[in-house]
Amino acid sequence: MTQSAEAAAIARAIAAAKVIYVASHENPDGDAVGSLLGLRLVLASLGKTVHVALPHPVPARYAFLEGSASIRWDFPSSVPDLAIALDCDGPERLAHLRQAIEAAPLVADVDHHAGQAFGDLRYLDPTAPASVAQVYVIAGELGGILSPAAATCLYCGLMTDTGGFRFTNTTAAALHLAGQLVAAGADPAEIARRVFAERPLGAALLEGRALSSLRSVSDGRVLLGSITREDFQASGAEPEDTEGIIDAFRDVRGVEIAALLKETEPDVWQVSLRARDVDVRALAAQFGGGGHRLAAGCTMRGDLEQVAASVRKAAQQALREADASA
Amino acid sequence: MTQSAEAAAIARAIAAAKVIYVASHENPDGDAVGSLLGLRLVLASLGKTVHVALPHPVPARYAFLEGSASIRWDFPSSVPDLAIALDCDGPERLAHLRQAIEAAPLVADVDHHAGQAFGDLRYLDPTAPASVAQVYVIAGELGGILSPAAATCLYCGLMTDTGGFRFTNTTAAALHLAGQLVAAGADPAEIARRVFAERPLGAALLEGRALSSLRSVSDGRVLLGSITREDFQASGAEPEDTEGIIDAFRDVRGVEIAALLKETEPDVWQVSLRARDVDVRALAAQFGGGGHRLAAGCTMRGDLEQVAASVRKAAQQALREADASA
Numbered sequence: 085m086t087q088s089a090e091a092a093a094i095a096r097a098i099a100a101a102k103v104i105y106v107a108s109h110e111n112p113d114g115d116a117v118g119s120l121l122g123l124r125l126v127l128a129s130l131g132k133t134v135h136v137a138l139p140h141p142v143p144a145r146y147a148f149l150e151g152s153a154s155i156r157w158d159f160p161s162s163v164p165d166l167a168i169a170l171d172c173d174g175p176e177r178l179a180h181l182r183q184a185i186e187a188a189p190l191v192a193d194v195d196h197h198a199g200q201a202f203g204d205l206r207y208l209d210p211t212a213p214a215s216v217a218q219v220y221v222i223a224g225e226l227g228g229i230l231s232p233a234a235a236t237c238l239y240c241g242l243m244t245d246t247g248g249f250r251f252t253n254t255t256a257a258a259l260h261l262a263g264q265l266v267a268a269g270a271d272p273a274e275i276a277r278r279v280f281a282e283r284p285l286g287a288a289l290l291e292g293r294a295l296s297s298l299r300s301v302s303d304g305r306v307l308l309g310s311i312t313r314e315d316f317q318a319s320g321a322e323p324e325d326t327e328g329i330i331d332a333f334r335d336v337r338g339v340e341i342a343a344l345l346k347e348t349e350p351d352v353w354q355v356s357l358r359a360r361d362v363d364v365r366a367l368a369a370q371f372g373g374g375g376h377r378l379a380a381g382c383t384m385r386g387d388l389e390q391v392a393a394s395v396r397k398a399a400q401q402a403l404r405e406a407d408a409s410a
Numbered sequence: 411m412t413q414s415a416e417a418a419a420i421a422r423a424i425a426a427a428k429v430i431y432v433a434s435h436e437n438p439d440g441d442a443v444g445s446l447l448g449l450r451l452v453l454a455s456l457g458k459t460v461h462v463a464l465p466h467p468v469p470a471r472y473a474f475l476e477g478s479a480s481i482r483w484d485f486p487s488s489v490p491d492l493a494i495a496l497d498c499d500g501p502e503r504l505a506h507l508r509q510a511i512e513a514a515p516l517v518a519d520v521d522h523h524a525g526q527a528f529g530d531l532r533y534l535d536p537t538a539p540a541s542v543a544q545v546y547v548i549a550g551e552l553g554g555i556l557s558p559a560a561a562t563c564l565y566c567g568l569m570t571d572t573g574g575f576r577f578t579n580t581t582a583a584a585l586h587l588a589g590q591l592v593a594a595g596a597d598p599a600e601i602a603r604r605v606f607a608e609r610p611l612g613a614a615l616l617e618g619r620a621l622s623s624l625r626s627v628s629d630g631r632v633l634l635g636s637i638t639r640e641d642f643q644a645s646g647a648e649p650e651d652t653e654g655i656i657d658a659f660r661d662v663r664g665v666e667i668a669a670l671l672k673e674t675e676p677d678v679w680q681v682s683l684r685a686r687d688v689d690v691r692a693l694a695a696q697f698g699g700g701g702h703r704l705a706a707g708c709t710m711r712g713d714l715e716q717v718a719a720s721v722r723k724a725a726q727q728a729l730r731e732a733d734a735s736a
Contacts, residue, residue, distance in 0.1 A: 249575050249588075250602035259589035259598075262575075266582040276576035281661035285630060288621050288662050295618025300611055307611070335607035336614050 090207035091218065094168070094192045095225035097205055101165035103133045107185055108170045108215075109177035110139040114279065117146040117155075118241025119170040119194075119215040124151050125234035126223045135159050139179035143324065148278045149240060150233040159184040168192045171215035173199035194218050213258035216241030220261060232269025239270035244279060287325035290315060294329045294344065299392075304338040306399045308392055310345040323348075334358040340406075341367070341399045345384075345391055353384045353391045362406045367398050416533035417544065420494070420518050421551035423531055427491035429459045433511055434496045434541075435503035436465040440605065443472040443481075444567025445496040445520075445541040450477050451560035452549045461485050465505035469650070474604050475566060476559040485510040494518045497541035499525035520544050539584035542567030546587060558595025565596035570605060613651035616641060620655045620670065625718075630664040632725045634718055636671040649674075660684040666732075667693070667725045671710075671717055679710045679717045688732045693724050 085093065098104065106123055108116035120136050127134045137156045146152060158181065167188030169175070172195055175182050185191060191203035196212040212218050216238040223230055230238075242262055246254045249262070266272055293315040300307045311326060326346060333342035341364060344356045355371070357364040357380045365380040371394070373382020384391045411419065424430065432449055434442035446462050453460045463482045472478060484507065493514030495501070498521055501508050511517060517529035522538035538544050542564040549556055556564075568588055572580045575588070592598055619641040626633045637652060652672060659668035667690060670682045681697070683690040683706045691706040697720070699708020710717045 243575075249569075249598060250606065252599040254592070254598035254602075256589045256592040259585050259592055263582045263585035263589060266580070266585055272575060272580035272585075273578040276580075280576065282663045283661065285624065285626055285633070285662050285664075288658065289624060292618050292621025292624070295614050296622055298611065298615060298618070304611060332614065335603075335609065336611050337608045338611075 091221045103164040105164040105167040107181045110179040114244025115214045115241040118237045121151045122237035173197035175202045213253040214245035230268045235265045235268035235270040239265040286321035289319035290321035305340045307339045330356045417547045429490040431490040431493040433507045436505040440570025441540045441567040444563045447477045448563035499523035501528045539579040540571035556594045561591045561594035561596040565591040612647035615645035616647035631666045633665045634669045656682045
């Protein structure tokens with residue numbers, strides 16, 4: 085089936101269903117929450133009984149989206165007519181919700197990743213900038229008008245999944261969709277303020293300490309920074325407040341490998357690695373970790389100097405290998 | 411004249427001219443540079459002889475735009491057929507270029523601000539998200555195809571003037587235009603990387619020190635931070651590297667007034683003020699400064715503690731007055 089035929093098939097299944105379960109992935113991001121709540125509003129406007137669930141709580145920054153309080157940790161024990169999984173790169177990303185979703189008589193997998201497909205109806209579009217773009221297509225197939233609240237949910241997912249329109253999935257289509265969502269009532273400045281500009285003071289103080297800790301080696305090609313338990317305590321920050329700090333490291337001019345060492349327990353370090361081109365998954369694997377080619381991580385033990393020296397050495401070796409194969 | 415008639419009149423003047431001068435405003439931002447260089451490429455593609463000038467050097471982050479090396483500090487002493495001022499909220503923003511522009515037999519004022527109009531032909535559109543959007547309209551009136559390099563210049567201006575699509579001028583039309591520019595060959599991720607993600611290590615270290623200095627009063631409604639001369643020296647940062655730091659202060663949750671105290675000479679402090687609603691221009695005026703309602707500044711003398719205490723006291727008073735009138 086073509087992608088539009090896939091979307092149409094899911095729209096028909098929705099039209100035929102009375103009770104629908106919708107879920108998205110663990111550690112939900114803006115696209116997971118936005119697509120879930122946007123689809124919820126679309127389905128509710130059609131008179132459907134909709135239950136929405138996520139394996140983990142909604143991050144505070146997305147709590148302003150309409151319907152966020154309706155998201156449950158699990159589904160009712162009854163069986164729906166249709167279950168829809170959004171933005172899940174494989175069914176295991178549903179975590180404990182997988183069973184309830186797969187128990188439905190009809191399961192739809194709507195995803196913009198190029199990963200593992202599952203379910204009876206599959207609408208997979210790796211060219212879509214975010215899963216919210218697919219929800220927009222389904223909503224169009226269903227007819228009706230997108231409410232400002234639903235447009236807000238979808239815009240939020242699009243904005244966050246494109247890194248504020250800065251990642252390579254910021255296609256012409258993504259920007260046109262953003263324009264259509266604004267025309268439908270989404271307020272870009274307000275959504276950006278809610279999501280990006282409301283960080284707690286503790287998070288700002290923590291980022292200050294992390295940035296101040298930066299040390300570069302190999303002429304600035306490798307950059308290391310750390311967050312100790314003392315940094316967490318002194319700044320009053322939460323573990324989730326480290327989000328985005330490693331990206332700030334990678335964005336320094338000339339950096340090819342960035343590493344952030346976070347002390348989670350005494351002498352236990354969660355190491356985040358980012359690269360622009362070098363394979364840091366292989367680097368993380370040396371320490372028993374994993375991830376993606378340009379974004380990986382591992383857990384290491386020792387005092388800060390020991391761990392930093394090990395990471396530095398491995399990063400320099402990875403650079404040498406990259407130079408040699410270039 | 412309607413705005414489209416205004417744009418068409420300027421397009422006709424361009425079509426009739428052989429030699430054209432184009433200038434934009436002092437302390438050029440992304441919209442000034444982007445509209446200038448975008449229009450330059452459009453005019454050059456039509457076979458015009460184009461001279462472009464700015465009152466101040468192009469910030470390093472915009473040097474990647476095609477033609478940035480062709481921007482001069484002044485125009486030739488000869489007189490052109492047409493002079494175009496872009497993004498200038500009044501002719502004085504042309505600084506020393508004003509004379510050369512106003513000496514032209516035909517002067518066009520193309521601006522998206524709601525400010526002072528000047529020149530013979532005026533294309534003023536306060537609903538335009540940026541002046542690059544007006545250049546796009548003029549280019550359309552002139553016919554022809556926008557090159558990827560020209561689209562890149564215009565996208566850069568649009569992206570920066572909307573604060574990365576986060577300010578209130580991020581309209582549906584702005585996003586649709588962004589999509590059209592991407593379709594014409596602009597690369598959003600690459601442009602964002604060039605403009606936002608290439609900061610020197612010194613700037614990151616300086617922001618670290620500034621964030622670490624944050625102190626809040628009045629239950630977090632007032633936030634103060636400082637950058638001392640020692641901070642500049644220790645981080646190896648340049649004065650321009652302070653850009654964006656005050657915005658990071660204002661973006662902390664609950665902040666109504668943010669202040670950044672920068673030590674420019676021993677015991678001389680350049681104070682930047684930002685607010686979400688409170689009038690900080692009035693606050694700055696108490697210390698002989700000025701600016702806009704939500705973004706103002708002043709220069710103060712004394713040691714850090716003295717200056718910080720004065721600013722803190724005035725900010726708390728401004729909050730009390732705002733509370734009383736609310």
